[in-house]
Amino acid sequence: MTETKDQPRPLPEIPSRVTATQAARDLLTDIRAQYGDVMFHQSGGCCDGSSPMCYPVGDFPIGSKDVCLGDVDGAEVWISGPQFEIWKDSCLILDVVEGQGGMFSLDNGTGRRFLTRSKMFSDSERAALQIGPT
Amino acid sequence: MNDMTQFSAQTHVSPFARRYDNFIGGQFVAPKSRRYFENVSPVTGGPIGEIARSEAADVEAALDAAHAAKDAWARTSTTDRSNMLMKIAQIMEDNLELLAICETWDNGKAIRETRAADLPLAVDHFRYFAGVIRAQEGTMGEIDDDTVAYHFHEPLGVVGQIIPWNFPLLMAAWKLAPALAAGNCVVLKPAEQTPATIMVFCELIADVLPAGVLNVVNGFGLEAGKPLATSDRIAKVAFTGETSTGRLIMQYATENIIPVTLELGGKSPNIFFKDVLAEDDAFFDKAIEGFVMFALNQGEVCTCPSRAIIHESIYDRFMERALARTQAIIQGDPRDGDTMMGAQASSEQREKILSYFDIGRQEGAKVLTGGEAAQLGGDMANGYYVKPTILEGHNKMRVFQEEIFGPVVSVTTFKDEDEALSIANDTQYGLGAGVWSRDANTCYRFGRAIKAGRVWTNCYHLYPAHAAFGGYKQSGIGRETHKMMLNHYQQTKNMLVSYNPNKLGFF
Numbered sequence: 001m002t003e004t005k006d007q008p009r010p011l012p013e014i015p016s017r018v019t020a021t022q023a024a025r026d027l028l029t030d031i032r033a034q035y036g037d038v039m040f041h042q043s044g045g046c047c048d049g050s051s052p053m054c055y056p057v058g059d060f061p062i063g064s065k066d067v068c069l070g071d072v073d074g075a076e077v078w079i080s081g082p083q084f085e086i087w088k089d090s091c092l093i094l095d096v097v098e099g100q101g102g103m104f105s106l107d108n109g110t111g112r113r114f115l116t117r118s119k120m121f122s123d124s125e126r127a128a129l130q131i132g133p134t
Numbered sequence: 135m136n137d138m139t140q141f142s143a144q145t146h147v148s149p150f151a152r153r154y155d156n157f158i159g160g161q162f163v164a165p166k167s168r169r170y171f172e173n174v175s176p177v178t179g180g181p182i183g184e185i186a187r188s189e190a191a192d193v194e195a196a197l198d199a200a201h202a203a204k205d206a207w208a209r210t211s212t213t214d215r216s217n218m219l220m221k222i223a224q225i226m227e228d229n230l231e232l233l234a235i236c237e238t239w240d241n242g243k244a245i246r247e248t249r250a251a252d253l254p255l256a257v258d259h260f261r262y263f264a265g266v267i268r269a270q271e272g273t274m275g276e277i278d279d280d281t282v283a284y285h286f287h288e289p290l291g292v293v294g295q296i297i298p299w300n301f302p303l304l305m306a307a308w309k310l311a312p313a314l315a316a317g318n319c320v321v322l323k324p325a326e327q328t329p330a331t332i333m334v335f336c337e338l339i340a341d342v343l344p345a346g347v348l349n350v351v352n353g354f355g356l357e358a359g360k361p362l363a364t365s366d367r368i369a370k371v372a373f374t375g376e377t378s379t380g381r382l383i384m385q386y387a388t389e390n391i392i393p394v395t396l397e398l399g400g401k402s403p404n405i406f407f408k409d410v411l412a413e414d415d416a417f418f419d420k421a422i423e424g425f426v427m428f429a430l431n432q433g434e435v436c437t438c439p440s441r442a443i444i445h446e447s448i449y450d451r452f453m454e455r456a457l458a459r460t461q462a463i464i465q466g467d468p469r470d471g472d473t474m475m476g477a478q479a480s481s482e483q484r485e486k487i488l489s490y491f492d493i494g495r496q497e498g499a500k501v502l503t504g505g506e507a508a509q510l511g512g513d514m515a516n517g518y519y520v521k522p523t524i525l526e527g528h529n530k531m532r533v534f535q536e537e538i539f540g541p542v543v544s545v546t547t548f549k550d551e552d553e554a555l556s557i558a559n560d561t562q563y564g565l566g567a568g569v570w571s572r573d574a575n576t577c578y579r580f581g582r583a584i585k586a587g588r589v590w591t592n593c594y595h596l597y598p599a600h601a602a603f604g605g606y607k608q609s610g611i612g613r614e615t616h617k618m619m620l621n622h623y624q625q626t627k628n629m630l631v632s633y634n635p636n637k638l639g640f641f
Contacts, residue, residue, distance in 0.1 A: 043378035044562065045608070046399025046436040047298045047325075049537050050486055053378045060378070061385055080377065082562045082608070086535040090493070099482030100171070101299075101327050103355040103379040104363075109171070109187075109326075113482050117489050118532070120496040 015125040018070040018077045020094035024114060025073055027096050028054075031106045032075075038106060040072070042079040042092065042116060052077070052094055052114045053105040088131055093117040139334045141232060145245065145469045148175070149235050153184040154333040156192055156352060159199035160345030162336075165353070166191045173330055176242030176477035177468050179516030185329040188353035190361035193321065196349035197367045200292040200319035203346030208289045208317045210344075212267050219264035219315060222339050226257045229338055235469070236331040237303055242477030242518060243431055244468045255597055256307035259615070262599035263311035266617040280634035286627040289317030290369035293623065294362045296355075296383075297332075298374040299325035299479050300434040300539075306332055308614050309372050314347065316623040321349045321368070323359045327480045355379075366390050370623065373397070374436070377608060395612030395622050397436060397605060399537045400565030402586065403558040404428075404439035404594065405548075407571035411448040417592075418455075421570045424594040425456045425543070429463055429522045432478050433487075433541035436609075437566030439594055441534055443557050446547040453545070456524070457503055463522050465508055477517045478540060484518040487540030490533055491523070499527035499544065529557045537563070551580065559585050564606030568594045587613070 020028070031038055037057040043049050053060075054075075065081030072094055079087060097115045102108035121129065137151035153170060155162045170184035186192070207215075226233060234248035243252075275283040295309045302324060313320050324332045329352045336350055351358055363371055364386045373383050374397040387394045410421045428439050444452050468476030478484040484507065491505050504523030509515070522541040525533055534544045548554040558567060564586040571577050571592070581589040587604045590596065597603065602616035612622050 041378045043376040044399070044536060045376040045380070046397075046537055046539055047300060047375045048379070049376035049399055049539065050490075051376070055382075060382060063381075083536075086532055086562075090496075090532065097482050097485045099480060099485075100354070101325070101480060101482060103375060104360045104382055106356065108356040109354040115482065115485055115489065118493045118496070120493075 014128050015091065015121060016070050018072060018092045018094065020072040021096065023096040024094040027107060027110070027112050027114065028073060028075060030110075035106055038075050040075060040077040040094070040114070041066075042069075042077065042083065042087075044080065044083050048101055048103055050116060051102065051105070052092075052116050053103065054107055054114060055105065089126065090118040090120050093119060139337055145235055148182045148239055149232060149334070150183045150239065150330050154186060154330060154352065156186045156188055156196070157333065157336040157340070157348070157350040158192070158196045159202070159349065160340065160343075163195070165189070166195070171326070171354070173240070175239050176479050176518045177239060178513045179481070179518065180513070182239060183330065185326075186352045188351045188358040190357075192351050192353070193358055193361040193365065196321045196351045197292060197365060199346035199349050200321055201367065203344055204289075204291050204319045207319055207344060207347050208291075210317070212270070215315060215317065216264040216268050218342050219260045219311060221342050223257045223260035223264065225338050225342070226253065226260070226335070230254070230257070233303065233331060233334065236334050238468050238476065240328045240330045241299065241302055241479050242468055244473045244476040246471055246473060247431060249471075252301055252304045256304045259304075259307040259311045259599050263315040263617075263620075266620065267315040270617070270620060277630075280632055282631050282633065284629040284631065286629070287316070287620070288625045288627050290623055290625055292319045292321065292368055293370045293372065294365065294368040295320055295322045296359050296363065296371070296373045296375065297322060297324050299327040300431060300436070302328035303331050303335060305374055306335070310348065312614075312619040313372075313623045314343070316620050318623050319347050319349075321351060321362060323351055323353070323362050326352070326354050364389075368392065370394065372612075372622075380610065393622070395614070396610040397565075397612070397614070398608060398610045399436045399539075400563040400586070400605065400609050401441060401535060401537055401561045402437050402439050402563075402566035402568070403441045403443050403561070403584070404568035405554050405558055405570065405580070406442065406444045406448070406452060407573070407576055408445035408448050409572045410570050411451060412572060417572065420592070422452075422455050422459050424568055424570060426459050426463070427594045428543035429460070429475050429541045430595050432475055432520070434479055434483070434539050435595070437588065437595070438537075438539070439566070439568050440538065440543055441529070441557075442543050442545040443548055443554055444545060446549055449547050453502070460522050460524060461503055465519065465521065466510065467512075467514060475522060475541060477514075477519050479518070481518050483539065484520055487520050487538055487542065490536070490538045490540070490542065494525050494527070494531065494533040494544075497527065497531045497533065499525040499531055499533055502526055502545075504541070529560055535561065551576075555580065555583055562607060563609045565604075565609035566590065
């Protein structure tokens, strides 16, 4: 970011690509108490696809094409490169619902499951994120 | 020991026993921790019994049993193995109504489908692999006058299989039949959302296979599935599910240097050319049914035709008929034989589908019908029901790009073949596709150009054994439901034999 001498402009606030509900933060706190540092990888595909999978840091090998969307209370949230291209217009909202699935995700078996909700960015937010028109 | 299933079960009474243990070494064995979890029926949202909550120690016990059985099973003649698979198929057929009822209670799907699709297909699958293993031959190559290369098929040994919840028994059959036919022993982990029908299956066929050839360990993915997938005592892992877990399973297989087969889903296009509407006849009627196939199994199918791509010149008339047919779907009690669409498999699955309705609306997709949960009465008031839904929009929307795994189709139009192909292939996945045209050349050219492993041409959602099923791109690795799947469960042993008594002369 640059600003000219004559016309200083306020920096646009860059919106976060990931946020979380209090219920999600509470579950995250519980999981960390049991497992230590964790991260999320947003899944795609069938069955439990579209779920945010929660893994111990180091358990899931981050790929060179994966994109970090941000973090929730320090827990990084990642998504695959091709999926990011589809999601880049939306903010990922980490939420929690009742459920007992989740494959190898650390919420599995707790009776609670992380669920991804989404909010489409507004035009000004898209501009701040420098996303072109769809 | 299992509490036994109520084999005289009726449609409206849960057929399940109060509790199911694991099936290990031919016995029903309690989990070592003595812990169980509650199985919930999506039909009512209420509990229908307890299931073993297994851990690594139980997986190890199953692997011990499988390894103890593997040498004898590998030496068992293909005739005997085939006959045992035939017997399994016969037992399933003789108990088809019971297993259909079980599957409806466990998964939530309409019994009309379990009776007509899930069970008959599973039965046929065992018969198919019983047949093809008898006909499989190795090869022999005559290298030169004295030297012959023999190629034998050998089983891999002990394999791990992780089964999804959308077609619990049928997906188990897809994986078990080729693995057992090829002479492998199996440790199978059902999905925790649908753990019960497979245990009834085990009760029925417990005495057919030698002890330890088939082992079923129930429990959560994290506690039981992961120890199985990471074990260095399996020679292969087969998985159907989503992409993050698919990547993890490949990673674990990398550590052990073992093969994997993966089926990870799709976002299948269903393309309707303008000549579909050339006449209002049986073919057009079939094409409309092909469109409405998005509602089969409540849309919880990896090949759900979830993107309908319709020629712009017929769009209005086509959609008028398609909308009416969709709205004619009878959604109700899955246990009732007239019901066409049942419950989603879990509460969180319903929540996920509803979250996509929210995304679609935010993106500007138009809801043509549905777009909300369905509220049923009686004991189904707390079940997991979603209305069949048609969204109208464009292919860049997330509801066109992500697998919702619900009774949802996103529709858009195309101007010409190039645009149709561009839309069809603009996806991360490549599992299924549908092509509808009265012109054979259009069907052939277009079908070959689609980047997907299965192109249904003037049909949809047929799953016969002997037609290969598997994905391009991020949809996975391997081809199921065909004899070529045997190769994914076999080693090749080459014996290179010299029939010349004379030395080479080097030393």
